[in-house]
Amino acid sequence: MATVAYAVVHTEPPSIFLADDIELLHRVLALEVVARTAPGLLGEHAQPIRDALLEERWGDATVAWIRGTGTGIDVYDGKSVYSDDDLPADMIGAQLQFTRLFADGGGDG
Numbered sequence: 872m873a874t875v876a877y878a879v880v881h882t883e884p885p886s887i888f889l890a891d892d893i894e895l896l897h898r899v900l901a902l903e904v905v906a907r908t909a910p911g912l913l914g915e916h917a918q919p920i921r922d923a924l925l926e927e928r929w930g931d932a933t934v935a936w937i938r939g940t941g942t943g944i945d946v947y948d949g950k951s952v953y954s955d956d957d958l959p960a961d962m963i964g965a966q967l968q969f970t971r972l973f974a975d976g977g978g979d980g
Contacts, residue, residue, distance in 0.1 A: 876948045878946045878947070880942065888904075901933060913939040914939060917939070
């Protein structure tokens with residue numbers, strides 16, 4: 872089973888970014904979110920963000936961007952990505968019987 876890192880940028884509507892791992896996700900946010908922001912929206916935060924980006928301090932740039940814009944970003948790492956190989960359709964019935972919901976024999980208790 873593969874894993875993915877993802878971020879939700881709390882804009883309207885929210886933006887979601889996916890990457891193979893957290894390090895790549897930090898670079899994605901730096902390029903696709905932080906660096907694409909108009910400097911006028913960042914005010915005094917613009918130059919420190921530029922400096923952090925040029926020094927490849929992705930996390931620092933993103934934190935400064937959050938402070939400058941007031942827009943939150945939630946970052947998640949190591950979430951599972953299921954494929955058909957992980958959960959074959961012909962096995963779902965057999966797997967269901969071993970889940971918590973069916974552990975007591977299917978009664979109301």
